[in-house]
Amino acid sequence: MDQDFIIPWLNQISQDTHNKNTGNPSHGVSPGGACGFDFCPEWVLYVEQKWTELKTEGTERFCRLTDIDAIFNYGLSLIRPEDLNAFSRLSEKYSVQKSPERAPEFRQQGNLSFKVKDYTSAALYYSKGVCYADKNTEEISLCYANRSAALFYHGLYRECLEDIRRALEAGYPSHLQDKLRARQTACLSQLKKPEKSNQTTTNNQTPPCQKIRNTRSCISPGVTVYFSPEKGRHILATENKTAGEVILEDEAFCCVLIPGKTFNTENRHCHHCLSQSLSFVPCPNCSYVRYCGESCQKDAWQSWHRWECHIGADLLAIGVLGHLALRVALKAGQNEVKRVKKSTSEEDHVTCSSYKSDLPVKLSLGDPCGGISDCYHGNTYMSIYSLLPHVAQHSPSSRFLLAITMAMLYRRLQGGPPPDMWASCENKGVSGTWEPEMSVLGAAALRHMMQLRCNAQAVTAVMVKEESSMAVQSSSEIRIATAIFPVLSLLNHSCSPNTNISFTTGFQTDPHNQFVCSEDNDDHPKNSHSCVKATIRASKDLTPGQEILHCYGPHCSRMEVKERRRLLLEQYYFHCNCRACQRDLLEGSQKATENAAPGLKCVKCGKPLQSHMDGYKCSWPSCGHQITSTDVQNTLKALQSLLDKAFHLMEQHRLDEALKILKSASSQANSMLTEIHPLQGELADVTARVYATTGEWSLASSSLKRSIVAIQVQFGEDSIELGRQLFKLAQLHFNGVTFSFDSGDCGAALSVIPRAHKLLSLHCGPHCEELQELCEMERCLQGLL
Numbered sequence: 001m002d003q004d005f006i007i008p009w010l011n012q013i014s015q016d017t018h019n020k021n022t023g024n025p026s027h028g029v030s031p032g033g034a035c036g037f038d039f040c041p042e043w044v045l046y047v048e049q050k051w052t053e054l055k056t057e058g059t060e061r062f063c064r065l066t067d068i069d070a071i072f073n074y075g076l077s078l079i080r081p082e083d084l085n086a087f088s089r090l091s092e093k094y095s096v097q098k099s100p101e102r103a104p105e106f107r108q109q110g111n112l113s114f115k116v117k118d119y120t121s122a123a124l125y126y127s128k129g130v131c132y133a134d135k136n137t138e139e140i141s142l143c144y145a146n147r148s149a150a151l152f153y154h155g156l157y158r159e160c161l162e163d164i165r166r167a168l169e170a171g172y173p174s175h176l177q178d179k180l181r182a183r184q185t186a187c188l189s190q191l192k193k194p195e196k197s198n199q200t201t202t203n204n205q206t207p208p209c210q211k212i213r214n215t216r217s218c219i220s221p222g223v224t225v226y227f228s229p230e231k232g233r234h235i236l237a238t239e240n241k242t243a244g245e246v247i248l249e250d251e252a253f254c255c256v257l258i259p260g261k262t263f264n265t266e267n268r269h270c271h272h273c274l275s276q277s278l279s280f281v282p283c284p285n286c287s288y289v290r291y292c293g294e295s296c297q298k299d300a301w302q303s304w305h306r307w308e309c310h311i312g313a314d315l316l317a318i319g320v321l322g323h324l325a326l327r328v329a330l331k332a333g334q335n336e337v338k339r340v341k342k343s344t345s346e347e348d349h350v351t352c353s354s355y356k357s358d359l360p361v362k363l364s365l366g367d368p369c370g371g372i373s374d375c376y377h378g379n380t381y382m383s384i385y386s387l388l389p390h391v392a393q394h395s396p397s398s399r400f401l402l403a404i405t406m407a408m409l410y411r412r413l414q415g416g417p418p419p420d421m422w423a424s425c426e427n428k429g430v431s432g433t434w435e436p437e438m439s440v441l442g443a444a445a446l447r448h449m450m451q452l453r454c455n456a457q458a459v460t461a462v463m464v465k466e467e468s469s470m471a472v473q474s475s476s477e478i479r480i481a482t483a484i485f486p487v488l489s490l491l492n493h494s495c496s497p498n499t500n501i502s503f504t505t506g507f508q509t510d511p512h513n514q515f516v517c518s519e520d521n522d523d524h525p526k527n528s529h530s531c532v533k534a535t536i537r538a539s540k541d542l543t544p545g546q547e548i549l550h551c552y553g554p555h556c557s558r559m560e561v562k563e564r565r566r567l568l569l570e571q572y573y574f575h576c577n578c579r580a581c582q583r584d585l586l587e588g589s590q591k592a593t594e595n596a597a598p599g600l601k602c603v604k605c606g607k608p609l610q611s612h613m614d615g616y617k618c619s620w621p622s623c624g625h626q627i628t629s630t631d632v633q634n635t636l637k638a639l640q641s642l643l644d645k646a647f648h649l650m651e652q653h654r655l656d657e658a659l660k661i662l663k664s665a666s667s668q669a670n671s672m673l674t675e676i677h678p679l680q681g682e683l684a685d686v687t688a689r690v691y692a693t694t695g696e697w698s699l700a701s702s703s704l705k706r707s708i709v710a711i712q713v714q715f716g717e718d719s720i721e722l723g724r725q726l727f728k729l730a731q732l733h734f735n736g737v738t739f740s741f742d743s744g745d746c747g748a749a750l751s752v753i754p755r756a757h758k759l760l761s762l763h764c765g766p767h768c769e770e771l772q773e774l775c776e777m778e779r780c781l782q783g784l785l
Helices: 041-052 056-064 068-077 081-094 102-115 119-132 138-153 157-169 174-191 294-318 320-332 334-354 381-385 396-413 436-455 561-572 579-594 629-651 655-672 678-693 697-715 720-740 743-764 769-782
Strands: 007-010 217-219 223-228 232-237 246-251 254-257 457-464 472-484 499-505 516-518 532-538 596-601 608-612 615-618 626-628
Touching: 041 081, 041 396, 056 068, 056 396, 068 396, 068 436, 081 294, 081 396, 102 119, 102 138, 119 138, 138 157, 138 174, 157 174, 232 246, 254 320, 294 320, 294 396, 320 334, 320 381, 320 396, 320 436, 320 472, 334 381, 334 436, 381 436, 396 436, 436 472, 436 561, 457 499, 457 532, 472 532, 472 678, 499 743, 561 579, 615 629, 626 629, 629 655, 629 678, 655 678, 678 697, 678 720, 697 720, 697 743, 720 743, 720 769, 743 769
Parallel strands: 007 472
Antiparallel strands: 217 246, 217 516, 223 232, 246 532, 254 472, 457 472, 499 532, 596 608, 608 615, 615 626
């Protein structure tokens, strides 16, 4: 056998990149921070001081305001020169200016990485040099040329040729061009080979954008949007749907990349389409944004970056949600905002008087609504604007913070050119100045900011921490961007949803797509695709009349019912009464009556524990051992601390120390916890990874099987979590065959692969990388039989 697989180990224990408030990184915004937003803390304190300094009359007047235009204009009237100066000082630490001094430093760092054959790091450093260097300078040409070498060794020959072209166009020194020309010839030679011509992507590179299809939203036949006074707009199945079937695909109206601390997402993803790349092109005017190619660079500039560029530091200071809110308004344009505002006010009047029954009413599908009574608008700005802003649910101080923030952004935006699409022909004027009526921009952005608290969707991806010398590489599911999806926003929440979500980035198309699609609105620029698509699949069989439900974050497999309901009320303003909550509340009362304590056992005899007064008591009458709740919690905290310590030691490659701690923790856990307790699953998972890293495949698979027992109970037999664990188990067995020549592992792997394949297909679709790897493993193993 001539093939083995590097294992990207998806960690089971919580990472700092996850949303710890909701227990799931796959949706929305955590309710922490200032009113649930990610503002610069110093700015929040500044606005809070401004709020306290308002006179009683001003405070009372603001509290009475419910119209968003009036709220924005009131905030705008309070902006003073000293406020602008204070905000400028705060945003200085987020500078996005070009720096010809720093560009050579990044190039030198790239050279050091290149010397040790770390071509990924080298390419990323050269890209930073490209972004900080001034355009058409020798420095940027050197960065492009050096990066072309790193791309060549990655086998990215087309991208290498592009960088060679860019280097030459930027004025690459003539006395160095011979080596560059030789590399160019070598690339062309490689691309002529059939087996090499398609090798243009790696784990670090998403295929280049292909603008083939203009459709934005596709809804499966047998799925329809309905309206009822109780639920508002929602989506129902009108035909039977099988688990794994695609329900809808929705393209993000807008998205904003989230700067990442651990994985440096802003250096690895295109700031327009979010695709991963090693060959970025920069904005000509700022050092922050970068794109996977000239096409995305042009699209982003035309759509929003030409107005955002000069306030880039300000946008980083106010955070992703404020940035996204402004971008949505910029993209819509003044005429569209005015039309939608007028249409929405008329539609609200008709809707209130038309729906007199509690029964769901089917809404029209397709392109933008044909009449003011239609409530479903496809993937258009009307769909975004019509989402509830929940003005009354935001506290007065929260509304004040949002109003002042957006008013400040509006003032800062006025320092640049007015958006052409915002200026009407009759009042544009020769000076190109910002007309007073353009304040509708700020009011629209404020509305979107209020909407995003409940409607922002996290775009997630599994990121691998690459270590070329390691057989096992750490990976985590992280948020790479925040987006707003018009149709996805219509899905209601369930703590036990019947759908799952996956994301694709870049421009892609499916020539066999049979869905009902909503085309681009002619009022929108044709080049303004967000390039980010959400795919919703049924995770369970659905019957006609069943509502399509999505999880907003708090999931019944990850969080207790009381905590879920508290978080949902805090962030989304509703009391969750889904079936999972009803079940858990009922079971909770039953468990209290039955004194059940799942996952805990007696340290004396090993029998299950029962709740007893302020602690626990052994269920075996002849034992009767008791332990306090405090002692149990202290033991669990101590075990978690040991697990965290072992994990960090493992990440530092101190494997012997990590294994010693894990064995001690497992011994302690076995005395009090049953095999289905989640902490047992986490301990077994980390232990399996340590063994895998040292090449002890049999011990690794045995440990992982113990983890799978706990994972299956916690998340369910059809969960993606179980699918990923089974995928890792298949990899362990495969490597056992490859490195240890253990024939038993061959049969074990072949028995695991079908189940892993089924679950990954169900949740991720037929084209995910894990499935391709499973198929390749299966092919190799069957060749041995």
